[in-house]
Amino acid sequence: MTKLFAINAGMSFFAVAKAENEKExxxxLVNRELEEQEDFGIRAHIDDFSIEGLYGDFFRDEKGAFIEGHILDYPRHIRKMSTKERDTYIQSHIEKNARDFWKNHPLYTELYLREFKKYEAVGKGIGNTFRPHFSEEFYFNTAKLIITETDWYGEDFQIIEIDLTDCNYQLIFELTLEE
Known part of the structure; x- marks a missing residue:
């Protein structure tokens, strides 16, 4: 039986979908996001091995991001390390964070890290045209994780079944002003 569902991500995204269940x-939604061909779409985000892309979500430790935005340098505890110690520390945290992200798909972690190493071998310089080789299944499952497990839309994400059985309207979201 087809139902209506509201997709709510706060002020940045709201849509209605006709489907059988929340999984559908x-x-x-994931297929719609993957079809976006713009430079800032979810596929481009996955392919971007800079701190602006998905890679940036892994570029952190328990204290926060490895780059302090206001000074564009490593935080103090990272700057104190030798170059070799810093590289090892950062790489181990990137790998740990990637494994945590793809906890149910460990092969995706290996694939992503392998493609990142290829990217590093080509060089990060201007004009680098490296494109990772990921399967559509990888993109789909990764996009699903990004949508449901990160702040891709900038706010909380939820799917709400629209049920008009007992009433001709349903409140989806109400902004209440605190005094």
Whole structure:
């Protein structure tokens, strides 16, 4: 039986989908996001091995990001390390964070890290045209994780079934002003 679902991500995204269940709604949304061909779409985010892309979500430790935005340098505890110690420390945290992200898909972690190493071998310089080789299944499952497990839309993400059985309207979101 087809139902209506609201997809709510706060002020940045709201949509309605016709589907059988929440899983199908998520599939519709992920496919829509993957079809976006703009430079800032989710596929480009996955392919971007800079701190601006998905890679940036892994570029941190328990204290926060490895780059302090206001000074564009490593935080103090990282700057104190020798170059070799720093490289080892950062790489181990990137790998740990990637494994945590793809906890149910460990092969995706290996694939992503392998493609990152290829990217590093080509060089990070201007004009680098390296494109990782990921399967559509990888993109789909990774996009699903990004949508549901990160702040891709900038706010909390939720799928709400629209049920008009007992009433001709349903409140999806209400902004209440605190005094």
């Amino acid at each position: 709604v998520l599939t519709i």
